[in-house]
Amino acid sequence: MEIRLIRNATLVVKYAGKTFLIDPFLADKGAMPPFPNTPNQDKRNPMVGLPVSIEEIIEADAVIVTHLHPDHYDDAAKKALPKEISIYAQNENDAASIRQDGFVHAQSLGQSITIGDITITKTSGQHGRGEITKMTGQVSGVVFSHPDEKSLYIAGDTVWCEDVKEAIQKHHPKVIAVNGGAAQFLEGGTITMDKDDIEQIHHAAPESIIVVSHMETLNHCLLTRADLKEFLSAKEWSDKALIPEDGETLKF
Numbered sequence: 001m002e003i004r005l006i007r008n009a010t011l012v013v014k015y016a017g018k019t020f021l022i023d024p025f026l027a028d029k030g031a032m033p034p035f036p037n038t039p040n041q042d043k044r045n046p047m048v049g050l051p052v053s054i055e056e057i058i059e060a061d062a063v064i065v066t067h068l069h070p071d072h073y074d075d076a077a078k079k080a081l082p083k084e085i086s087i088y089a090q091n092e093n094d095a096a097s098i099r100q101d102g103f104v105h106a107q108s109l110g111q112s113i114t115i116g117d118i119t120i121t122k123t124s125g126q127h128g129r130g131e132i133t134k135m136t137g138q139v140s141g142v143v144f145s146h147p148d149e150k151s152l153y154i155a156g157d158t159v160w161c162e163d164v165k166e167a168i169q170k171h172h173p174k175v176i177a178v179n180g181g182a183a184q185f186l187e188g189g190t191i192t193m194d195k196d197d198i199e200q201i202h203h204a205a206p207e208s209i210i211v212v213s214h215m216e217t218l219n220h221c222l223l224t225r226a227d228l229k230e231f232l233s234a235k236e237w238s239d240k241a242l243i244p245e246d247g248e249t250l251k252f
Contacts, residue, residue, distance in 0.1 A: 001149050001175070004249040006057055007050055008071055008217040009157070009179050016118050016146040021060035022154060024077035025070075026050065032070065037185050038220035045071070046217045051247030054080045062086040062115065066156040067127075067139045068094055071218055078102075088113065090122060090140035109142070119145045123167040125158025132188035143171045150174035150252050157183075157214075159190060160197035168204045175252050176201060179214035180228060181221030194223055195231045202237050210241045211250060 002014040011022040029049040034041050050057070058081055065073045067090060078101045081087075087106040089095040098106035112121040121143045127136035141156035141164075153173035155164055168176070178201060182194035192214055193201075201210055215225055225243050232238040244250055 001152060001252045002249055003152075003175070003177065003211060003244075003252070005211075005213050005244040005246060006052070007046065007048060007246045009066075009214045010057070010072075011154070011177065011213065012057065012060065013144070013152070013154075015144050015152065016116070016149050018062070018115060018118060019060045020144075021058065021063045023066055023072035023156075024057070024063060024081065025072055025074050026054050026057065026076035026080055027074050028076070031076070032074075034219040035185075037187075039184070039186065039222065040219040043219040045219055047219065048217055048246065058082070058085075060085070062088065064088050064109075064120070064142055064154075065094065065098065066090060066141060066154075067137065068097060069136075069157070072157070073098075088120070090138065109140070117146055121145070121171070123153070123155070123171075124163040125156050126161040126163055127157050127159075128191035129159060129161075129189055132185065132191060136191055141167065143167065143173060145171070152177070152252075155179065155193075155201075157192055159193055160200040164201070165204055168201075168208075173205065173208055175209050175211065176205060177211040177213060180212040180223055181214040181216075181218070182223035183214070183218065183221045185220065192221070195228060198228070198241065199235070202240055206237065206240070208240070209252065212241060212243050215243075217246075 004012040009023040030044040032045040109122040123141040144152040183192040
């Protein structure tokens with residue numbers, strides 16, 4: 001298994017001989033305004049450019065879109081991705097929306113799908129806590145499993161919650177990719193994982209490797225790599241958390 005962080009939540013996952021593009025966010029640096037009602041209104045999104053060419057990023061067998069927020073599936077991705085590529089969404093409503101963008105093979109993950117001997121199982125999440133979730137909406141993650149590979153859980157845009165705990169208890173993933181960054185609006189608390197959420201992941205799966213992405217790309221993500229590294233430096237489990245740079249590939 002190889003996991004390459006492109007930027008934000010965009011990952012290229014090579015798993016059991018297949019290549020999966022997760023949450024394609026391909027806009028040029030500064031192409032989008034800051035998210036409204038958030039800190040850092042002087043910073044346009046994305047705050048950094050892509051580390052590699054779009055042509056290289058989209059060389060995939062299939063695409064998984066965990067939800068339709070523009071930092072996970074944007075206009076640049078809609079333009080760049082081949083219209084014949086297989087795209088899997090969290091539900092039929094999202095799949096129908098993607099089909100309206102011209103992708104004829106967009107479909108819902110349902111509870112799970114199989115591609116060859118690979119099983120991809122949908123998981124749930126919570127994009128914040130309390131009232132804010134009425135605005136952030138439904139989100140998902142996925143678990144990859146194969147007889148010859150370590151199990152991989154990509155949690156998606158979620159905070160630590162019962163859904164995440166249940167996914168870990170059910171699937172026992174060896175590698176867990178989480179969206180950090182502690183994204184937040186001016187009110188309502190964090191909507192992606194902060195330092196404490198990531199520590200909860202470790203406590204729930206102490207033998208698993210945690211890969212943290214979704215940092216230093218968006219104006220409302222306040223947890224930086226340096227902040228997280230400082231937090232981890234005092235933890236005895238710091239070797240269980242990996243914080244890749246944009247463009248970096250991790251092998252398991």
